[in-house]
Amino acid sequence: MNDFVRHDLSAARVLLIEDDEILAAMVQEVLEGRGLTVTVASHPEVGLALHAVHRADLILLDRMFPGADGLDTLRHLRDKGDAVPIILLTSRGELGDKLEGLGEGADDYMGKPFSVDELEARIRALLRRARPSPALPPDTSVHGPFTIDWAAMRVEREGQVLDLTPQEFRVLSHLIRTPDRPVPRAELLEKAWPPDGRPASPRTVDVYVTRLRSKLGRESDHPWILTLDGEGYSWNG
Structure with a gap:
C-alpha cells in the first residue's frame, strides 16, 4: 500500500472538514503517513477560516454537521470563484444526494464507510488534474x-x-x-x-x-x- 506515496503528493496540503473525531484522526494519520499534510477542522466555519489563512490544495468536506450542511460551504467557495478541488464525504449515499453535491461544484463524492486507499487515489487524481503540467522535454x-x-x-x-x-x-x-x-x-x-x-x-x-x-x-x-x-x-x- 505504500506504493501510493508519490512525489506529486509530498507538498500537497489537504484540509479535512469532519466532525467525527475518530474518523478524522484515522484519515489524517494514514494520509500523513503517505506524504500529505493534513489539517483537520471540526466545523465548516473553522475550515473556511483555516483555508483563508493557509490555502489548501484540496478539501475533504463532510456533508452533514450539527446545524450545518457541507453544501453551504461548497456553495460559498464556488460563489467566491474558489476552484479548490473538493471531495464530499457523506453517509448519504442516494444518487440524488450525489448529483446534488456534484451539481453544486464538488469534484468527487465518497460515501461512508470508505477505503482510505481509494480516497487517496482520488485525491491524487484530482491533484494531478488541478496542477499545471510542466513542459515535457523532447521524445x-x-x-x-x-x-x-x-x-x-x-x-x-x-x-x-x-x-x-x-x-x-x-x-x-x-x-x-x-x-x-x-x-x-x-x-x-x-x-x-x-x-x-x-x-x-x-x-x-x-x-x-x-x-x-x-x-x-x-x-x-x-x-x-x-x-x-x-x-x-x-x-x-
Whole structure:
C-alpha cells in the first residue's frame, strides 16, 4: 500500500472538514503517513477560516454537521470563484444526494464507510488534474501517471523511475503505441523482441507482462495492462 506515496503528493496540503473525531484522526494519520499534510477542522466555519489563512490544495468536506450542511460551504467557495478541488464525504449515499453535491461544484463524492486507499487515489487524481503540467522535454510523453522518455528508455511514475529492463520497456512501448486494439502474443514477439533474441514460446510474453504489472503497480482497481482472452494484451492508460 505504500506504493501510493508519490512525489506529486509530498507538498500537497489537504484540509479535512469532519466532525467525527475518530474518523478524522484515522484519515489524517494514514494520509500523513503517505506524504500529505493534513489539517483537520471540526466545523465548516473553522475550515473556511483555516483555508483563508493557509490555502489548501484540496478539501475533504463532510456533508452533514450539527446545524450545518457541507453544501453551504461548497456553495460559498464556488460563489467566491474558489476552484479548490473538493471531495464530499457523506453517509448519504442516494444518487440524488450525489448529483446534488456534484451539481453544486464538488469534484468527487465518497460515501461512508470508505477505503482510505481509494480516497487517496482520488485525491491524487484530482491533484494531478488541478496542477499545471510542466513542459515535457523532447521524445517524452505522459500516459496516465507514467512519464516515458522514449530515447532513454526510461519510465517514471510521478517522479520515481521504474526499474525496467530494456526488454520490459520494449514490451510496454509496443502496448502503449498500439492503444486501439488487443495485441496478440505473436505480434509482441515479432515487434518487441530483436530477431536474434526472440524466444520460441509465445508464453514468454506472459512472463514479461506479469513483471510489468508488478512494476507498474495499480491505481485502486485499475490494472494498466489488460488480458483479453484469446486475443492478447491491451494498454489500459
